[in-house]
Amino acid sequence: xxxxxxxxxxxxxxxxxxxxxxxxxxxxxxxxxxxxxxxxxxxxxxxxxxxxxxxxxxxxxxxxxxxxxxxxxxxxxxxxxxxxxxxxxxxxxxxxxxxxxxxxxxxxxxxxxxxxxxxxxxxxxxxxxxxxxxxxxxxxxxxxxxxxxxxxxxxxxxxxxxxxxxxxxxxxxxxxxxxxxxxxxxxxxxxxxxxxxxxxxxxxxxxxxxxxxxxxxxxxxxxxxxxxxxxxxxxxxxxxxxxxxxxxxxxxxxxxxxxx
Amino acid sequence: xxxxxxxxxxxxxxxxxxxxxxxxxxxxxxxxxxxxxxxxxxxxxxxxxxxxxxxxxxxxxxxxxxxxxxxxxxxxxxxxxxxxxxxxxxxxxxxxxxxxxxxxxxxxxxxxxxxxxxxxxxxxxxxxxxxxxxxxxxxxxxxxxxxxxxxxxxxxxxxxxxxxxxxxxxxxxxxxxxxxxxxxxxxxxxxxxxxxxxxxxxxxxxxxxxxxxxxxxxxxxxxxxxxxxxxxxxxxxxxxxxxxxxxxxxxxxxxxxxxxx
Numbered sequence: 152x153x154x155x156x157x158x159x160x161x162x163x164x165x166x167x168x169x170x171x172x173x174x175x176x177x178x179x180x181x182x183x184x185x186x187x188x189x190x191x192x193x194x195x196x197x198x199x200x201x202x203x204x205x206x207x208x209x210x211x212x213x214x215x216x217x218x219x220x221x222x223x224x225x226x227x228x229x230x231x232x233x234x235x236x237x238x239x240x241x242x243x244x245x246x247x248x249x250x251x252x253x254x255x256x257x258x259x260x261x262x263x264x265x266x267x268x269x270x271x272x273x274x275x276x277x278x279x280x281x282x283x284x285x286x287x288x289x290x291x292x293x294x295x296x297x298x299x300x301x302x303x304x305x306x307x308x309x310x311x312x313x314x315x316x317x318x319x320x321x322x323x324x325x326x327x328x329x330x331x332x333x334x335x336x337x338x339x340x341x342x343x344x345x346x347x348x349x350x351x352x353x354x355x356x357x358x359x360x361x362x363x364x365x366x367x368x369x370x371x372x373x374x375x376x377x378x379x380x381x382x383x384x385x386x387x388x389x390x391x392x393x394x395x396x397x398x399x400x401x402x403x404x405x406x407x408x409x410x411x
Numbered sequence: 412x413x414x415x416x417x418x419x420x421x422x423x424x425x426x427x428x429x430x431x432x433x434x435x436x437x438x439x440x441x442x443x444x445x446x447x448x449x450x451x452x453x454x455x456x457x458x459x460x461x462x463x464x465x466x467x468x469x470x471x472x473x474x475x476x477x478x479x480x481x482x483x484x485x486x487x488x489x490x491x492x493x494x495x496x497x498x499x500x501x502x503x504x505x506x507x508x509x510x511x512x513x514x515x516x517x518x519x520x521x522x523x524x525x526x527x528x529x530x531x532x533x534x535x536x537x538x539x540x541x542x543x544x545x546x547x548x549x550x551x552x553x554x555x556x557x558x559x560x561x562x563x564x565x566x567x568x569x570x571x572x573x574x575x576x577x578x579x580x581x582x583x584x585x586x587x588x589x590x591x592x593x594x595x596x597x598x599x600x601x602x603x604x605x606x607x608x609x610x611x612x613x614x615x616x617x618x619x620x621x622x623x624x625x626x627x628x629x630x631x632x633x634x635x636x637x638x639x640x641x642x643x644x645x646x647x648x649x650x651x652x653x654x655x656x657x658x659x660x661x662x663x664x665x666x667x668x669x670x671x672x
Contacts, residue, residue, distance in 0.1 A: 166426070166428040166429075167428060168428065168431050168432040168435055171432060172432070172435055192521070195526065196525070196526060199526070241668070241669065242669065242670065243668070243669065243670045244670035245669045245670050245671050246670055246671050247670070258436065261436060261439050261440070261443075262439070264443055265439050265442055265443045265446070268442070268443045268444075268446035268447040268450070269446050271446060271447055271450040271451065272446040272447070272449050272450040272514070273450070274450065275449075275450025275451055275453055275454035276449050276450045276453035276454065276457075276514040276515075276517070276518060277514075277517065277518060277521070277522075279453070279454055279457060280453070280457055280461075280515075280518035280522050280523075281518070281521075281522045281526065283457065283461060283465060283522070284522040284523050284526055284527040284529075285527075287465065287527070287605045288527055288605070323669065326669075326671065327658070328658075329661065329665075329666070329669045329671060330658065330660065330661060330666065330671060331658030331659050331660045331661055332658065332659045332661060333657075333658055334655050334657045334658070334659060335653065335654060335655050335656065335657075338653060365462055366457060366458055366461035366462050366465070367458060367459050367460055367461055367462050367463075367478075371458040372458065372459070374454065374458055375454070375455050375458045375459055378451050378454045378455055378458075379451075379455070379486075379649070379653070380653070381447050381448070381450070381451035382451075382486070382489050382493075382649065382650055382653035382654065383653045383654065383655075384443070384447055385444075385493050385497075385653075385654040386653060386654035386655050386656055388440055388443075389497060389654060389656050390656050390658075393656065395436070399425070399429055399432075399433065402429075403425060403426045403428065403429035
C-alpha cells in the first residue's frame with residue numbers, strides 16, 4: 152500500500168533520487184576494500200621476496216603467518232557480527248512494507264551486490280593471477296605462501312562477507328526474496344562461497360602431486376566450475392527488475408498525476 | 412532538457428526524477444557486470460588455459476591455438492545469450508572479451524611486471540576481441556542462436572591466430588643459439604626457465620607436429636572452430652539456465668518470521 156506523506160514538501164523530497172539512494176555505507180565499504188587490497192599488494196611487494204620464500208624460516212613466521220593469524224579471526228568476527236545484525240534487525244512485518252521503503256531497499260540490495268562484485272574482481276583476477284606469478288617463479292612449499300596468505304585467507308573471506316550479507320539482506324528486508332528463495336541468488340552466493348572449502352581439495356592435491364604449478368591443471372578446475380556461478384547474478388538482476396518496474400510505476404506514476 | 416531527452420521520457424512514460432533514478436540504478440548494474448565478469452572470465456581462462464596465455468614463448472602451434480578459443484568462447488557465449496534474449500543487445504561476446512583483456516592487462520602490469528619482474532614483452536596476453544566482435548556481428552545479422560553458433564563459433568576460432576599474429580610475429584624471428592637455429596621465443600624460454608616449463612615443453616612438442624610444420628596451426632584452428640560451434644550452443648543455454656528467475660517458495664514458519672502471513 153502506498154504511504155501517503157503529510158505535506159507537499161515531503162512528497163517533493165520523495166520524488167528526488169537522493170531519497171532512495173544513500174551512498175554513505177556503500178562508499179565506505181568500497182573505500183575500505185580498496186585500501187585493504189592496496190595495502191595487501193604493497194605488503195606483498197615489500198615482504199614477499201624478502202621474507203616469503205621459505206615457509207620454515209623465522210622471517211616467514213613473523214611476516215606471513217602473523218598476517219594469517221590476524222586476518223582470519225578478524226574476518227570470522229566480521230561475518231558473525233554483520234550477519235547476526237542483519238538477522239536480528241530483520242523486518243518482522245514485511246507485509247506492511249510501503250513501496251517507497253521497498254524501492255529504497257532495492258537500491259541498498261544493489262549496493263550489496265556491487266560491493267560483492269568489487270571483491271570478486273580482486274579475488275578472481277587481480278590476486279588470483281598474482282598467485283600465478285608467485286608459483287611460476289617460486290613453485291610452492293606449503294599451503295601458506297605470500298600469495299595464498301592474501302588470496303585465500305583474506306580476499307575470499309571478504310567476498311563471502313558481502314555475498315552472504317547481500318543474501319541475508321534480501322531475505323530479511325525484501326518481500327519477493329523473503330516469500331521464496333531465489334535460485335539464481337543461491338547459485339551466485341553458493342558457488343563462490345564453496346571456493347573456500349574447495350581450497351582443501353586443492354591443497355590436498357598439491358600436497359601429494361607435483362603438478363609443477365601448471366595453472367590449467369585439472370586440480371584447479373573445481374575453482375573454474377564454482378566460478379561459473381557468477382553467471383547467475385544476471386538472474387538476480389532480472390528478478391530485481393521484475394519488482395522495481397511496478398514500484399517505479401506505482402510511485403512515480405502517482406507523482407506524475409499529482410504534478411499534472 | 413534536450414529534445415532527445417524529452418522524447419526518451421515520453422516514450423518510457425517516466426517522470427524526469429524517475430528516469431534519473433532508473434539511470435542511477437543502471438550505472439550500478441554496469442559497474443557490477445564489469446567487475447563481476449572481469450573476475451569471473453579471467454578466473455575461468457586463467458585456470459583452464461592460463462599457462463598458454465601467460466608467456467609469449469608458450470604459445471605453441473598445437474594446443475594454444477586449439478584450447479584457448481574453446482575456453483574463451485564459453486562465458487562470452489553465455490553472456491551473448493543473456494544480453495540477446497532479455498535485452499536484444501548483440502554485445503555479450505564483445506563485452507566478455509573486452510572485460511577479459513582489461514583484467515588480464517592489469518594483472519600483467521601489476522603482477523607479472525611489477526611484482527614478478529618479468530618484462531612486458533614476455534607476458535603479453537592473447538586477445539579474442541576480433542573473434543568476439545565477429546560473433547556478435549553474426550548474431551546481429553542472422554538473429555538466431557543456432558546459426559550464430561554454426562557460423563559465429565567457427566569464425567571466433569578462425570580469427571584467433573590471425574588477430575594475435577601482429578603481437579607474436581617478432582618472436583618467430585630466427586636466431587642462432589649455441590650453433591643451432593632457434594626462434595626468439597625459444598631463446599626467451601632458454602633464458603627464463605619457469606616452474607612449469609620443462610613438463611610443458613615435453614608435452615607439446617612431440618609426434619607428427621614438426622612434420623605438419625606451419626600448417627599445424629590451421630589444422631588446430633579448424634579443430635578449434637569445430638569445437639567452438641558446440642561450445643557456443645552449450646554455453647548459450649548454460650547462460651540462460653543460470654539466469655533463471657525462479658523462486659522456491661519458503662515454508663510457513665519462515666514467512667511468519669518475516670511477518671508475511
